[in-house]
Amino acid sequence: MAETSSDIDNEFYQAADAFFHAQHGLALTYDDVTLATLYSEVIPRDTQLDTTLAPGLSLNIPIISSDMDTVTESRMAIAMALNGGLGIIHYNMTEKEQLSEVSRVKNNVHGLIHDPVKVTPEQLIGEVLGMIEKKKYSFSTFPVVDANGHLLGLLPSNVVKQRYAKRKVAEALTPRKQVQTIRQKEMGADAIARADKFFTDHPGIHKLLVVDEEDRLHGLFTMSDVEKITQERNAQFKPARDSHFRLICGAAVSATRNAFGELDRNRIRDHVSALVERGADVVAVSTAHGFSKGVGETVRVVREAHPELPIIAGNVTSAAGVEYLASCGANAIKVGQGPGSICTTRIVAGVGIPQLTALYVSSKASRKKGVTLLADGGITKSGDIVKALTLSQAVICGGILAGCPEAPGHLMEIGGKMYKQYRGMGSLSAMKAGSAARYGHTSNATQKVAPEGVEALKEVSPSVDQVLTQLIGGIQSGMGYLGAANLSQLRERARYIRVSPAGMREAAPHDVVEMKAGN
Ligand code: XMP
Numbered sequence: 001m002a003e004t005s006s007d008i009d010n011e012f013y014q015a016a017d018a019f020f021h022a023q024h025g026l027a028l029t030y031d032d033v034t035l036a037t038l039y040s041e042v043i044p045r046d047t048q049l050d051t052t053l054a055p056g057l058s059l060n061i062p063i064i065s066s067d068m069d070t071v072t073e074s075r076m077a078i079a080m081a082l083n084g085g086l087g088i089i090h091y092n093m094t095e096k097e098q099l100s101e102v103s104r105v106k107n108n109v110h111g112l113i114h115d116p117v118k119v120t121p122e123q124l125i126g127e128v129l130g131m132i133e134k135k136k137y138s139f140s141t142f143p144v145v146d147a148n149g150h151l152l153g154l155l156p157s158n159v160v161k162q163r164y165a166k167r168k169v170a171e172a173l174t175p176r177k178q179v180q181t182i183r184q185k186e187m188g189a190d191a192i193a194r195a196d197k198f199f200t201d202h203p204g205i206h207k208l209l210v211v212d213e214e215d216r217l218h219g220l221f222t223m224s225d226v227e228k229i230t231q232e233r234n235a236q237f238k239p240a241r242d243s244h245f246r247l248i249c250g251a252a253v254s255a256t257r258n259a260f261g262e263l264d265r266n267r268i269r270d271h272v273s274a275l276v277e278r279g280a281d282v283v284a285v286s287t288a289h290g291f292s293k294g295v296g297e298t299v300r301v302v303r304e305a306h307p308e309l310p311i312i313a314g315n316v317t318s319a320a321g322v323e324y325l326a327s328c329g330a331n332a333i334k335v336g337q338g339p340g341s342i343c344t345t346r347i348v349a350g351v352g353i354p355q356l357t358a359l360y361v362s363s364k365a366s367r368k369k370g371v372t373l374l375a376d377g378g379i380t381k382s383g384d385i386v387k388a389l390t391l392s393q394a395v396i397c398g399g400i401l402a403g404c405p406e407a408p409g410h411l412m413e414i415g416g417k418m419y420k421q422y423r424g425m426g427s428l429s430a431m432k433a434g435s436a437a438r439y440g441h442t443s444n445a446t447q448k449v450a451p452e453g454v455e456a457l458k459e460v461s462p463s464v465d466q467v468l469t470q471l472i473g474g475i476q477s478g479m480g481y482l483g484a485a486n487l488s489q490l491r492e493r494a495r496y497i498r499v500s501p502a503g504m505r506e507a508a509p510h511d512v513v514e515m516k517a518g519n
Contacts, residue, residue, distance in 0.1 A: 009036070013495040016391065020360040023498070029339065029354035030384040031504055036495045040483030041411045044476035048486040049084075049237065051393045053372050054310035054331030057248075057282050060084030061472060062389060062487060064374065066398035067091065067252035067286050069430060070409050070422045074249075079406045079464035081105065081247035084237040088284050088312070088396075092425070092434040095271050097262035098251055099278050105249035106279035111192045111229050112210065116220040118145045119155055119169050127163030128155065139222075143209055144173045149216040151209060154179045174390055181209045184218055192245075194227050195221040198341035237472065242281055250282040250312070251275045253302075255294040263294055265301050273304050276309060284312035285330070288337065288345065288426060288452065291321035296328040303329025313456035317358035319365035326369035334396065335362045335370055339378030341399035345452045359391035382474020389475070389487055398414035398422070400471075403461035411460060418460040424453015 013036035014022065015110040029271045051062040065080045067088035072080075077087025089101045115137075119128055119142045132140055153173035164172060180202060187210070188194050198208050198221075210219035229245075232238055240248045253271055258264040272283055285298050290313055299313050313325045314334025321331050338345040339353025344351040353361075355378045366373045375388035376396040388395050401407060402422035409421045423430050428451045461467055484490035499507070 003016045013497050015495055016360055019496040020357065023030065024445065027354040027357040029356050030380065030387050031497045032048065032498060033356060033387065034499050035387060035482065036497060037481045038493055040480055042480050042483050042485050044480035047479040049472065049475060051487055053393055056308065057310040059086055059240050059394060062394035063393055063468065063471065065089060065401050067284055068398050068425050069433060071398050071402050071407050072414060073408045074101040076401065076406045076464065077105045077249050078108050078247060081249065082239045083465060083468045084240050086240060086248055086250055088252050091252045091254055092430060097273055102249050102251055102275060102278045102280050106246045108247050111225055111245060112484045113220045116143055118143050120144065121152055121168065121170035123169045124165065124174060125160060125167050128160055128169065129162065129165060143217050143220060144169055145217050151211055151215055151217045152176055154207065159275055179209060180205050181211045183213050184210055192226055195226045196230050199223045199226060229484065246279060248281040250284055251280045252284045252286040255285065255287060255298040263297050268298055268301050269305050276306060282310040282312060288315060290314040290316045291318065291324055296324055299325060299328040299330050314375065316362065317353040321362050322362045322365035322371065323369055326371040331371055332374055333362065333366060334374045334376040335359055335392065336376035336378065340424065342422060342453050342456055343377065344454060348450050348452050349470045356387060359388065363391045382471045383478065385471060385475055386478030390491055393494050399458060401464065401467060403458035404464045404467055406464045419457040420460055422458045423455040426452035427455045485488065
């Protein structure tokens with residue numbers, strides 16, 4: 001029978017099983033391969049990027065910010081969730097601090113402010129000004145309540161001024177009968193739509209207070225928040241929210257050991273329960289070596305205590321590692337040992353697998369066990385994400401986000417350029433700050449151990465919004481070339497071929513004097 005054009009294509013551009021088996025014995029990473037185009041009717045901007053990582057945990061874009069102390073605290077987690085992704089708050093802080101960080105994300109604007117900041121009639125306006133200054137509030141309108149929480153009025157921003165500092169709130173407030181309110185039970189199933197209609201029907205009113213039958217204050221809508229949320233509903237990639245319309249947030253936990261070196265089950269259980277109470281949507285048991293007893297037992301402890309909680313665990317690079325963590329109760333497995341931009345595990349320990357091969361091998365077990373894979377580390381450009389997503393459900397990024405203003409850490413100027421600190425969680429300084437358990441060491445022994453990460457700088461980058469817009473644009477382009485309308489079609493349609501060193505050079509701008517970077 002005559003060879004068809006498709007036969008020729010399939011001989012050279014192979015689907016994952018044929019391709020990786022043909023590379024038997026050779027470990028490949030993103031730049032070693034390229035994806036082949038396919039006939040397409042898919043317009044990149046119409047592609048869907050939603051991904052389900054676990055029952056009850058779905059993202060609108062497949063990107064997660066890494067649980068590193070120079071990448072994800074509440075500010076980064078808020079920005080990630082607002083863009084449809086997820087941030088995992090790191091654990092190089094006290095448990096109490098981590099709980100506050102989770103609360104900050106969960107309490108970020110979600111339309112109805114359940115516990116608005118209130119003032120009392122006896123307070124002086126000067127005291128209110130002092131509170132605004134101390135707490136760095138960006139608003140200056142406050143409901144006024146009595147000792148029992150009954151609404152007495154609203155202190156409008158136009159009287160919260162230094163010239164009225166000596167006056168009492170009682171003298172300056174807008175009285176109760178002029179304040180617009182809604183009863184809790186009148187809000188209905190879609191409180192935002194109800195508030196939106198109220199603001200349309202009442203020009204000039206920007207605040208709507210929620211009260212109960214006894215006129216006690218229970219919440220506050222502001223027009224700007226409601227407008228933001230209404231706009232969001234029309235955006236292509238909506239913020240990732242929980243069933244209460246709060247932004248989603250993850251938190252990292254470690255396989256904590258007690259003074260005798262035994263797994264501290266009670267402490268792990270209490271820590272995770274406190275995180276869940278604050279509204280954490282997922283916990284990540286984050287270690288360098290996930291295919292180990294301590295990590296598996298930690299996952300089991302969490303799973304027993306919280307049967308429904310989405311659990312991420314890792315890191316592994318083998319099918320057996322995926323199977324082990326899945327059987328311990330994890331839903332999503334982090335794949336990656338040594339690909340990170342600040343990692344030295346492969347150099348120090350001589351261990352680790354280039355990322356694409358690690359993902360392929362792991363994917364054989366993830367499919368069997370019904371768990372998802374997160375490609376963790378080594379992402380330097382959107383094309384890497386497209387390749388990673390052919391074998392995983394989401395990527396975890398550190399370095400690519402570490403220069404954003406939303407990442408923790410100070411700016412520093414060197415030779416007229418601005419930089420931000422970015423360090424491996426296995427670097428000596430990060431381990432001293434608390435992450436030693438991730439690398440199987442105790443904190444006080446850090447002087448004696450070999451670090452597996454470096455301390456580095458990243459040139460400052462634009463905001464998370466802008467970085468993600470570029471990455472998402474690239475992912476959508478890749479999907480358009482493959483004729484994939486969504487991420488499961490991307491996984492089905494991917495066909496790979498190896499790239500020679502000359503091919504790699506050809507892929508980047510060459511033989512030109514670049515005047516403006518392409519990103
Ligand atoms: P990127 O490439 O996005 O990688 O900067 C971030 C990921 O790297 C892992 N990580 C480390 N790996 N030593 C390591 O071998 C370290 O010190 C270290 N710190 C972070 C982690 O998986 C992260 O998401």
